[in-house]
Amino acid sequence: MRILVCVKRVPMTGGRIVLTGDAQEIDTAHLGFTISPHEECGVEEAVRLVEAHGGDSVVLTLGPPEAEEQLRDALALGIERAIHLVTGEEWDGQATAEAITEAIRSEEAASGRFDLVFFGNESADAGGFQVGIRVAQALERPCATGLKGIAVEGSDVRCEQEVPGGRDVYRLALPAVVTVKEGLNLPHYPSVPAKLRAQRQPVETVTPTPREARLRKVRLLVPESSGKRAEVLGAGAGAAERVVEVLREIGVA
Amino acid sequence: MSILVVVERQVHGVDELSLQALAFGRALESGADVHALAVGESGEALAHVLGAHGVSQVHVAEHEAFASYAPQAVARAAVELIGRLSPVVVLAAGTERGNEVLARVAALLDRPFAANCVESTGGEPLRVVRQRWGGSLLEEAELPLEPALVTVAPHVVAASPVNGHPAAIETFRPALSQEELALRVVEHVQTEVEGVSLADAKVVVSGGRGTGSPEGFAVIEELAGLLGGAVGCSRAVTMAGWRPHTDQVGQTGTKIAPDVYIACGISGATQHMAGCKGAKRILAINTDPEASIMASADYAVVGDLHEVVPAVSAALRKARGT
Numbered sequence: 009m010r011i012l013v014c015v016k017r018v019p020m021t022g023g024r025i026v027l028t029g030d031a032q033e034i035d036t037a038h039l040g041f042t043i044s045p046h047e048e049c050g051v052e053e054a055v056r057l058v059e060a061h062g063g064d065s066v067v068l069t070l071g072p073p074e075a076e077e078q079l080r081d082a083l084a085l086g087i088e089r090a091i092h093l094v095t096g097e098e099w100d101g102q103a104t105a106e107a108i109t110e111a112i113r114s115e116e117a118a119s120g121r122f123d124l125v126f127f128g129n130e131s132a133d134a135g136g137f138q139v140g141i142r143v144a145q146a147l148e149r150p151c152a153t154g155l156k157g158i159a160v161e162g163s164d165v166r167c168e169q170e171v172p173g174g175r176d177v178y179r180l181a182l183p184a185v186v187t188v189k190e191g192l193n194l195p196h197y198p199s200v201p202a203k204l205r206a207q208r209q210p211v212e213t214v215t216p217t218p219r220e221a222r223l224r225k226v227r228l229l230v231p232e233s234s235g236k237r238a239e240v241l242g243a244g245a246g247a248a249e250r251v252v253e254v255l256r257e258i259g260v261a
Numbered sequence: 262m263s264i265l266v267v268v269e270r271q272v273h274g275v276d277e278l279s280l281q282a283l284a285f286g287r288a289l290e291s292g293a294d295v296h297a298l299a300v301g302e303s304g305e306a307l308a309h310v311l312g313a314h315g316v317s318q319v320h321v322a323e324h325e326a327f328a329s330y331a332p333q334a335v336a337r338a339a340v341e342l343i344g345r346l347s348p349v350v351v352l353a354a355g356t357e358r359g360n361e362v363l364a365r366v367a368a369l370l371d372r373p374f375a376a377n378c379v380e381s382t383g384g385e386p387l388r389v390v391r392q393r394w395g396g397s398l399l400e401e402a403e404l405p406l407e408p409a410l411v412t413v414a415p416h417v418v419a420a421s422p423v424n425g426h427p428a429a430i431e432t433f434r435p436a437l438s439q440e441e442l443a444l445r446v447v448e449h450v451q452t453e454v455e456g457v458s459l460a461d462a463k464v465v466v467s468g469g470r471g472t473g474s475p476e477g478f479a480v481i482e483e484l485a486g487l488l489g490g491a492v493g494c495s496r497a498v499t500m501a502g503w504r505p506h507t508d509q510v511g512q513t514g515t516k517i518a519p520d521v522y523i524a525c526g527i528s529g530a531t532q533h534m535a536g537c538k539g540a541k542r543i544l545a546i547n548t549d550p551e552a553s554i555m556a557s558a559d560y561a562v563v564g565d566l567h568e569v570v571p572a573v574s575a576a577l578r579k580a581r582g583t
Contacts, residue, residue: 021531023553025398034398045496045513045532102373130360130376132512132532134400135393137376137412138364145368150444153332153361168450171357172460176330177448190513191506194499223373226401229390238545238555244564245572251544252576254560258521258542260464260488261577 009063046128055086083206084198105142107216144185278354280420331445336365338435395512395535464490471526511536529554
């Protein structure tokens with residue numbers, strides 16, 4: 009089977025978010041970057057499915073030149089080919105979906121149809137909740153969202169979504185689009201040889217036609233902190249009795 | 262001028278978060294005619310609840326497709342109704358399903374969609390403030406009306422009943438394609454939960470990297486057990502394979518809202534705080550008095566969780582005389 013995984017490069021924000029002077033971006037000068045968490049699980053799942061069923065896998069990202077780093081991370085985890093839609097600043101969900109749809113069409117025309125296309129349910133940073141659904145609509149393929157369980161069974165894919173008290177199951181005919189969530193699997197760490205190999209692999213680049221944002225970002229805002237300071241109940245084991253008093257005041261002990 | 266709110270139903274009425282979305286919508290356009298879309302069976306109760314929250318007309322999409330959840334069919338019914346009503350804004354709650362359905366509506370109409378809004382000052386284009394990073398960052402954004410598609414982040418506005426009359430009810434049967442009918446829940450698998458679930462627990466005791474190992478959770482489990490609470494953990498812990506992902510509190514884990522959250526050996530990364538900001542009170546136990554969690558905590562104990570947590574359990578037993 010042929011599988012495509014779409015990923016997004018996002019900063020690892022740590023304890024506190026600081027913005028650039030124009031409030032358009034997060035100041036990432038001192039931050040590392042990663043594949044957005046839900047999509048890390050998409051990469052892992054694609055690798056496992058190809059191991060189990062045969063076939064080939066491709067990773068795709070739309071993002072700045074530096075996002076090549078995240079494509080190489082996916083290659084190190086066992087994805088075979090990488091496609092980079094190189095952009096400048098952040099694109100909105102609609103523009104992103106259009107460019108990815110075009111890239112999928114052209115890739116499929118050249119190398120055959122993808123049985124499954126993976127997205128994260130939502131990106132960690134923008135949290136738009138829409139790109140996978142838009143691409144599925146444009147390609148006229150069924151799409152199940154927020155999945156924490158995936159099993160390919162013949163020409164169908166069984167999809168499990170976590171809901172209060174259990175899991176809802178959908179069954180989609182392939183080809184299909186799935187959006188996944190962290191918890192789908194536990195991604196493995198790449199080996200050092202795999203990382204070195206990934207550094208030497210080619211990354212195919214495409215420059216998509218820029219589009220105007222229709223959900224227009226005006227500026228970013230860091231929510232005001234409550235300004236409260238924690239009441240220090242004590243240090244070490246000696247604080248235990250005071251802790252119990254507080255738990256009793258709250259009414260839980 | 263009208264607005265349309267796609268509501269989610271509960272066994273005995275309408276989901277609280279949908280009522281919040283209604284309050285958000287009413288505040289957008291005072292004097293707007295408020296319509297609601299519900300799927301499934303019609304009924305007097307629906308007319309009363311939604312009328313009491315300012316809805317003038319409920320449109321109930323009836324179809325055998327809605328016997329189980331069928332998100333693409335719900336979206337198609339919404340699109341059909343939008344075509345008839347031409348609302349200026351279409352809203353839903355920022356739940357998993359609310360976001361999913363409005364994203365599908367957005368895809369069908371090829372319109373922009375702003376998920377998890379916390380505020381709107383109205384205007385044209387519509388000016389909204391929406392959540393990024395699970396609410397750790399906000400974005401001011403604009404999108405065109407007729408319709409602007411937005412979901413409302415949970416618990417940013419309170420549901421506000423008005424002295425409304427029962428809403429008028431109109432039922433309709435949406436035209437659905439085979440593909441739209443096929444995308445549906447075909448099976449529900451029940452999960453056995455031991456004790457209280459993380460999302461509903463009144464007390465959550467969580468461990469982070471500071472626990473040091475899977476065994477380090479023994480003291481966390483003991484305290485949670487004594488308090489009748491649930492055990493949680495940070496993302497670092499699940500990524501290390503020490504605890505299952507179902508225990509993870511955070512932006513990509515479970516969002517919790519306990520009376521008290523006891524965070525042990527957790528530094529307080531934004532992705533973690535996005536999952537516990539609904540806690541009424543936070544007690545941080547950490548060796549580092551400068552850890553970022555201290556800025557969000559109500560109470561702090563500076564110390565090693567391996568000493569503090571067992572001492573708290575012992576003190577609790579002593580206080581109870583057990």
